[in-house]
Every structure is written in structure tokens, then in C-alpha cells.
Amino acid sequence: MVKVNSPANDREEMWQEWASKAQDGDKAAYNLLLRDIVPYIRNFIGPRLANPDWVDDITQEVLISVHKSLKTYSPDRPFKPWLSTIISFRRTDFLRKHYSARHDKQTTTDDMSFIREHVTDSPFAGELKDVEKALEEFPEKQRKLFMLMKIEGYTAKEAAKQMDMSVSAVKVSVHRTTKKLKEMLG
Amino acid sequence: MADEKDIEALIDDLSGELKPVELLAHPFLRVTPWIIIAFAYLAGVIHFLGLRMDLGDKLHEAPFVFELGLAGFIAVTGAYCAGWLSIPDSRGQKWLVIIPSTMFAVFMFWIACKTASEGFLLPEMHWHHCFSDALLMGFVPIATLSMLVRRGATTNPGWLAFMSILSVGALGWLALRITCGDDSAGHTMIFHFLPFVLFAAMLGALARRLYRW
Numbered sequence: 101m102v103k104v105n106s107p108a109n110d111r112e113e114m115w116q117e118w119a120s121k122a123q124d125g126d127k128a129a130y131n132l133l134l135r136d137i138v139p140y141i142r143n144f145i146g147p148r149l150a151n152p153d154w155v156d157d158i159t160q161e162v163l164i165s166v167h168k169s170l171k172t173y174s175p176d177r178p179f180k181p182w183l184s185t186i187i188s189f190r191r192t193d194f195l196r197k198h199y200s201a202r203h204d205k206q207t208t209t210d211d212m213s214f215i216r217e218h219v220t221d222s223p224f225a226g227e228l229k230d231v232e233k234a235l236e237e238f239p240e241k242q243r244k245l246f247m248l249m250k251i252e253g254y255t256a257k258e259a260a261k262q263m264d265m266s267v268s269a270v271k272v273s274v275h276r277t278t279k280k281l282k283e284m285l286g
Numbered sequence: 287m288a289d290e291k292d293i294e295a296l297i298d299d300l301s302g303e304l305k306p307v308e309l310l311a312h313p314f315l316r317v318t319p320w321i322i323i324a325f326a327y328l329a330g331v332i333h334f335l336g337l338r339m340d341l342g343d344k345l346h347e348a349p350f351v352f353e354l355g356l357a358g359f360i361a362v363t364g365a366y367c368a369g370w371l372s373i374p375d376s377r378g379q380k381w382l383v384i385i386p387s388t389m390f391a392v393f394m395f396w397i398a399c400k401t402a403s404e405g406f407l408l409p410e411m412h413w414h415h416c417f418s419d420a421l422l423m424g425f426v427p428i429a430t431l432s433m434l435v436r437r438g439a440t441t442n443p444g445w446l447a448f449m450s451i452l453s454v455g456a457l458g459w460l461a462l463r464i465t466c467g468d469d470s471a472g473h474t475m476i477f478h479f480l481p482f483v484l485f486a487a488m489l490g491a492l493a494r495r496l497y498r499w
Contacts, residue, residue, distance in 0.1 A: 122304060123306065123307050123309060124306050125304060125305055125306035125307075126304075127301045127302065127304050128301075130300070130301045130304050131297060131298070131301035134297040134300060134301060135297055138293060138297075156292070156293060159293060160292065160293060160296055163293070163296055163297065163300060164296070164300070165439070165499075167300045167304075168439060168499055169374055169438075169439035169499065170307050171307040171308060171309055171310050172310050172372075172373045172374055172438055172439050173374075174309070174312075174377060175309075177375075177377060177378075181375045181378065182374055182375040184375075185374045185375040185376075185441045186374050186439075186441065188441070189374070189441035
């Protein structure tokens with residue numbers, strides 16, 4: 101196979117060389133390597149994350165992981181697959197921890213800019229109150245089910261258990277509420 | 287939340303504390319000594335427990351030899367896979383897990399056929415010596431294999447745990463078939479197979495913690 105000289109190939113070879121030197125203790129090469137892989141890590145994880153603020157957190161985790169596992173890199177093999185596996189692993193690990201702690205279901209009301217940017221689409225920021233107001237017109241049970249599933253993020257199964265109802269009844273109720281709300285709010 | 291400055295500082299810290307690293311040897315070279323030691327350990331345990339009385343006759347039975355050969359093959363390939371999986375990118379050899387997994391499926395099919403033809407009789411439930419023998423045969427190999435793979439940095443803790451227990455379980459099965467004279471399906475399933483299922487359950491539950499890095 102003919103190897104094409106492209107910027108990507110050059111970079112790959114550069115990373116391989118720097119990683120190999122880093123394994124020998126070359127601090128300057130290691131510094132260059134870590135700085136050079138940061139944009140790659142960001143590009144790799146960025147588009148697939150719900151919250152862009154997590155990118156830097158995961159990037160840090162990846163850099164620490166690269167440091168910890170440097171001895172496992174084989175200099176005769178390409179660097180990118182080794183790095184990509186670590187990035188995927190750390191991203192999955194981060195998301196697993198995040199979602200298992202249900203951090204995605206919590207936010208602060210102190211920072212309104214966060215709510216504007218992440219809780220509702222920014223062009224529609226401020227409409228959260230309208231939804232709440234509209235919900236007041238629904239029976240309590242129907243309102244509670246909607247809040248559980250659509251605002252607090254519970255699954256239909258969890259909401260059904262909490263409200264002592266069947267899963268299908270919960271789904272039907274929430275569907276009707278959503279439909280009615282759409283009519284009410286336009 | 288981390289920001290650009292934190293990342294810059296982190297890079298400076300990491301490169302500042304860098305020391306020459308001793309490269310992790312090739313998985314094949316790391317695992318081969320473990321295989322030799324594990325087989326030697328089991329030989330010692332077998333010597334201690336004693337061989338089954340009819341082993342000479344059994345070794346002339348093709349199904350018995352096939353079963354032992356299959357278990358030995360799973361033990362060896364599972365261990366090598368664990369070695370490869372202990373490296374982040376598995377050096378491009380993750381596909382190797384197909385080999386012991388397929389052999390394990392064949393093994394299970396073999397056991398199922400044997401059970402179907404011979405019938406399954408639930409043995410009397412009490413603490414049978416085979417159970418403690420299995421623990422004796424499994425504990426040291428699984429502990430040493432876990433220490434070996436922990437020197438790496440796995441990105442597949444689940445597969446790594448599966449391959450480790452497959453390897454150790456197959457070794458234990460092989461050793462138990464050589465020491466225990468009871469070939470009934472009920473006995474082998476409950477007292478030979480179940481201990482390793484328990485090992486697998488424990489290792490599976492602890493895999494992410496055990497192989498954390």
C-alpha cells in the first residue's frame with residue numbers, strides 16, 4: 101500500500117515520535133504532545149455531548165489517563181487509535197457517572213443564564229413559567245405525571261410506580277397533557 | 287468546571303512530573319509465564335488432592351479427552367485475550383475474544399448435549415469437597431491474573447473480567463475433571479461449574495472497580 105503524505109499522516113507520525121520520546125522521559129516532547137492532542141480530544145468528544153461545559157472536564161480526564169497509561173503505548177504502533185480508545189472510555193465513564201448520579205436532572209435556579217442556555221432553548225427562554233401556569237389548569241394527578249416525566253426526567257415506569265398506575269396509563273395521560281398544552285400555548 | 291487555564295496548568299504539571307517509563311511488555315510475553323505458573327500450580331493442587339482412580343481408562347474415551355482439550359484451549363486463549371484487553375487499544379487485537387467466546391459456546395453446547403443424553407439428577411446439597419477444591423483451584427490463578435492485568439490500563443473492564451474468569455474457570459474445570467471421579471451431569475454442574483459461576487458473578491460486579499486506573 102502506498103502511504104500518502106498528508107497533514108494527518110504527518111501529525112500521526114509526530115505524535116508517535118513525541119510519545120516515544122516522552123516514554124524516555126523527554127519532558128519537552130511530552131508537553132508538545134499533550135498540547136497538540138487537546139484540540140483532537142475536544143473535536144472527538146465535543147459534538148456528541150449534551151452540555152458543552154463537559155468538554156474541558158473530559159479533556160482533563162483524558163490527559164490524566166494518557167499520563168497514567170503512557171507505559172502501555174507501543175511506539176511501533178499508531179498513536180491515534182490508542183488515544184481514541186482512551187477518549188471514548190473516559191467519555192463513557194464520565195457520562196455514566198454523571199447520569200447515575202442524576203446530575204442531569206438537577207440545576208440551580210441561582211444562575212438564570214445557565215437555565216436560559218441549557219434548560220430551555222434560548223429563543224424561548226422565559227416560557228417555562230407559561231407552561232407552569234398552563235399546567236395549573238390540569239387536574240392534580242395529570243399535572244404531577246407531566247411534571248415527573250417531562251420536567252423532572254423520570255421514566256414512564258418510574259412515574260407509574262410512584263403514582264401507583266400502569267405504565268400505559270401514565271403514557272396516555274402525559275401524551276394528552278402534552279397535546280393539550282400545545283393547544284393552549286400555541 | 288475545568289477551563290482553558292486549568293488544562294494549560296494540568297499539561298505543565300503532567301509534563302513537569304514526567305519520568306522515563308518502563309514499557310509494558312507484549313501481552314504474549316506477559317501472559318505466557320502466568321499460564322506456565324497457573325498450570326504448575328494446578329499440577330501441585332492435583333498432586334495434593336490425588337488423581338481420580340479411573341483416569342487411565344477415561345483418557346481412552348474420546349469425549350473425555352475432547353472435553354479436557356476444549357477446557358485447556360479456552361484457558362489458554364482466554365488468558366491471552368485478557369492480556370491484550372489490559373491495553374487501551376488492545377493493540378488492534380480485540381477480535382481475539384471471538385476465539386475463547388466461541389469455544390465457550392461450544393463447551394456449553396457440549397455440556398447441554400451431555401446433560402440431555404444422560405439426564406440431570408440434582409445431587410444431594412451439602413458442602414461437597416469439590417466445591418472447596420474448585421475454590422482452591424480458582425482463587426490463586428484469578429488473583430494472580432487480576433494483578434497481572436491491573437498493571438495495564440483496560441478500556442474494556444467487562445470483557446477483561448469475562449476473559450479472566452473464562453480462563454480460570456476452564457483451568458479449574460480441567461483440574462476437577464482429573465481429580466473427581468463423579469461424571470454425572472448434576473454433580474459436575476453444581477459442584478464443578480457453579481463455583482466458577484459465583485467467581486464470575488463476583489468479578490463481573492467488581493470489574494469496573496477492580497480494573498479502575
